[in-house]
Amino acid sequence: MYFDTVGDFLSMGGHGPYVWFCYGVSALVLSILVGVARSRRKQAEQQIRAIVRRKKASSSSTTQH
Amino acid sequence: MSDSGLAKLVVAVLRRDVMASLRRGSEWSNPLVFFVMVCALFPLGIGPQPDRLAELAPGILWVVALLASLLATDSLFRGDFDDATLEQMLLSHQPLYPQVLAKTLAHWLMTGLPLSILSPVLGVLLQLPAKGMLALMVSLLLGTTVLSFIGAIGAALTVGLRKGGLLLSLIVLPLYIPVLIFGSSAVKSAVEGGEYFPQLAMLGVFYLVALALSPLAICGALRISVDQ
Amino acid sequence: MSISSTFHKWGSPRWFYQFSGKLLPWLAGLSLLLLVGGVIWGLAFVPADYKQGNSFRIIYIHVPASAVAMGAYMTMAIAGAIHLIWRMKLAAMVMKAIAPIGASLTFLALLTGAVWGKPTWGTWWVWDARITSVLILFFLYLGIIALHQAFENRDAAAKACAVLAIVGAVNIPIIYWSVEWWYSLHQPASISFTGQSTIHPTMLRPLMATLSGMYLFFTWVLLLFVRVEILDRERNTRWVQDQICGESR
Numbered sequence: 456m457y458f459d460t461v462g463d464f465l466s467m468g469g470h471g472p473y474v475w476f477c478y479g480v481s482a483l484v485l486s487i488l489v490g491v492a493r494s495r496r497k498q499a500e501q502q503i504r505a506i507v508r509r510k511k512a513s514s515s516s517t518t519q520h
Numbered sequence: 521m522s523d524s525g526l527a528k529l530v531v532a533v534l535r536r537d538v539m540a541s542l543r544r545g546s547e548w549s550n551p552l553v554f555f556v557m558v559c560a561l562f563p564l565g566i567g568p569q570p571d572r573l574a575e576l577a578p579g580i581l582w583v584v585a586l587l588a589s590l591l592a593t594d595s596l597f598r599g600d601f602d603d604a605t606l607e608q609m610l611l612s613h614q615p616l617y618p619q620v621l622a623k624t625l626a627h628w629l630m631t632g633l634p635l636s637i638l639s640p641v642l643g644v645l646l647q648l649p650a651k652g653m654l655a656l657m658v659s660l661l662l663g664t665t666v667l668s669f670i671g672a673i674g675a676a677l678t679v680g681l682r683k684g685g686l687l688l689s690l691i692v693l694p695l696y697i698p699v700l701i702f703g704s705s706a707v708k709s710a711v712e713g714g715e716y717f718p719q720l721a722m723l724g725v726f727y728l729v730a731l732a733l734s735p736l737a738i739c740g741a742l743r744i745s746v747d748q
Numbered sequence: 749m750s751i752s753s754t755f756h757k758w759g760s761p762r763w764f765y766q767f768s769g770k771l772l773p774w775l776a777g778l779s780l781l782l783l784v785g786g787v788i789w790g791l792a793f794v795p796a797d798y799k800q801g802n803s804f805r806i807i808y809i810h811v812p813a814s815a816v817a818m819g820a821y822m823t824m825a826i827a828g829a830i831h832l833i834w835r836m837k838l839a840a841m842v843m844k845a846i847a848p849i850g851a852s853l854t855f856l857a858l859l860t861g862a863v864w865g866k867p868t869w870g871t872w873w874v875w876d877a878r879i880t881s882v883l884i885l886f887f888l889y890l891g892i893i894a895l896h897q898a899f900e901n902r903d904a905a906a907k908a909c910a911v912l913a914i915v916g917a918v919n920i921p922i923i924y925w926s927v928e929w930w931y932s933l934h935q936p937a938s939i940s941f942t943g944q945s946t947i948h949p950t951m952l953r954p955l956m957a958t959l960s961g962m963y964l965f966f967t968w969v970l971l972l973f974v975r976v977e978i979l980d981r982e983r984n985t986r987w988v989q990d991q992i993c994g995e996s997r
Contacts, residue, residue, distance in 0.1 A: 456792055456793060457792060457793055457794060457795055457796070458792065464791075464792060467801075467802035467803075467805070468796065468801050468802050469801075469802075469867075470801055470802040470803040470805075470867050471802075473803055473806065473863050473864065473866060473867050474791070474802060474803065474805050474806055476863055477806045477809055477810070477859075477860045477863050477864070478787065478791070478809060480856070480859060480860075481809045481813070481856055481860065484852055484855070484856050485783075485856075485965065487852075488848075488849060488852055488969050489969060489972070492969055492972035492973050492976060493972070495973075495976045496972070496975070496976045496979070499976050499979040499980050499983070500979070500992050502980075502983060503979060503983050503988060503989060503992045503993070504992060504993055506983060506984065506989065507989050507992075507993050510989075673911070673912075673915055677895065677908045677911060677912060678895070678898070680904070681898050681899065683898070687894055687895065687898050690887075690890060690891045690894045690895075691891035691892075691894065691895055691912055692891075693887070694884050694887040694888050694891060694916075694919075694923070695915065695916070695919050695923075697884060697923055697926065697927070698919075698922050698923055698925075698926035701926045701927070701929070701930045702926065705930070705933065726922075733918070737911055737914070737915050740832070740911050741908065741911050744904055744907040744908050744911065745904075745908070747904070748899070748901045748903075748904035
């Protein structure tokens with residue numbers, strides 16, 4: 456550990472706000488990327504499930520006749 | 521096709537486009553009017569002090585000439601696309617490369633060339649020292665050709681889209697940056713009494729590269745725009 | 749024959765989907781390990797720079813973001829060329845997926861560069877050669893995204909973006925070199941700081957960790973996006989429906 460105390464680590468000799476802001480925003484942007492990919496995947500899955508449901512419904516209704 | 525046939529094709533397309541644009545008038549005059557008007561805005565925006573204007577003049581003149589050339593680029597293929605001439609051009613047995621080359625050169629003759637010829641007048645308005653005039657003209661002559669070739673790629677990509685204009689600037693402006701850097705630097709060097717041949721030589725290199733490579737991209741882009 | 753069969757395999761969205769599914773957990777784990785580990789190492793254990801103090805610690809996110817953003821553009825151009833030459837659909841999907849990821853990373857590089865500049869040079873923005881180049885790269889990404897959105901036809905959008913990406917990739921070395929030259933002309937004497945000369949070898953090791961972590965992270969997110977695109981495009985095929993509703997059928 457380079458810093459002696461936790462307070463030193465957080466303040467970084469006055470540069471703390473800059474450093475922590477950078478890492479905060481980076482974490483945010485990177486997790487947004489993963490989050491967007493995840494939510495699009497869920498959307499796509501839902502649409503595919505809907506297609507399959509519709510297909511099943513139409514095939515079962517034709518077999519009843 | 522024989523060499524003389526190719527030359528004839530280039531000359532025919534060149535002549536047709538230049539005549540059409542001369543007939544319409546607005547196509548070549550609008551960029552010039554834009555150039556003059558925007559240059560006149562700068563003294564109003566930053567103040568009339570001659571020494572300050574003189575210092576900024578190379579950059580202003582080059583940026584405004586670049587924008588004028590950009591605005592004119594949108595119409596490069598638009599007319600031919602709308603009346604299906606472009607489609608015929610792609611389907612015909614004539615090679616596309618020389619036709620695209622001729623169209624782009626014709627476009628430069630009607631926009632870049634008048635801009636370069638007019639530029640010393642605007643240089644006077646913006647207090648550009650007399651030492652810089654020749655460098656301004658020559659750098660614009662070479663530079664606007666490159667701008668036309670790069671802009672033609674963007675115009676070919678966006679010609680099939682209804683709202684092309686602003687999009688064209690977004691995709692083309694970053695590619696203009698090297699030309700702007702060397703063009704304005706040539707003028708600045710000339711004003712300071714320095715050597716400006718290296719910058720012009722660089723613009724010449726850009727010109728040759730653009731002449732050789734950009735028609736390939738333009739042809740590909742036109743095919744995509746017409747096929748969709 | 750083996751080359752063409754490999755190519756055929758890579759061109760098959762189904763094969764790619766199943767192959768990339770096996771890679772995902774490894775990519776996710778390794779990239780997060782390297783990124784988080786490298787950042788903790790760089791933030792807490794590496795000694796401060798004797799000139800810049802602690803603000804240099806921003807390097808562990810700034811440099812990886814800019815390097816990967818640059819590499820991503822080149823990858824996008826290569827994917828575009830593959831799509832144009834061999835009509836490989838998968839390449840078009842890769843290209844479409846890279847643009848927003850690359851733009852985000854470029855934005856990150858710009859933002860962290862600006863914040864780094866404040867304590868180092870005393871100003872948020874310097875028209876320094878490297879920052880200017882990254883800004884232009886950001887513009888190139890925005891152009892690709894704007895062009896893609898303007899097309900209604902998906903295939904035409906992919907082809908047009910491929911052409912633009914290739915033109916951009918040919919221009920990038922020229923642009924970077926021009927900006928470098930431009931900066932050398934105008935370099936103000938007051939800014940004598942150069943990034944590389946003050947970097948100590950112990951500072952470099954965590955950078956290697958975060959840099960490789962960022963490459964892996966990019967690959968991971970790219971695969972996530974491409975897989976969604978595959979599902980979207982092939983939603984009417986049997987294999988996709990089996991994949992998603994495998995148990996219920």
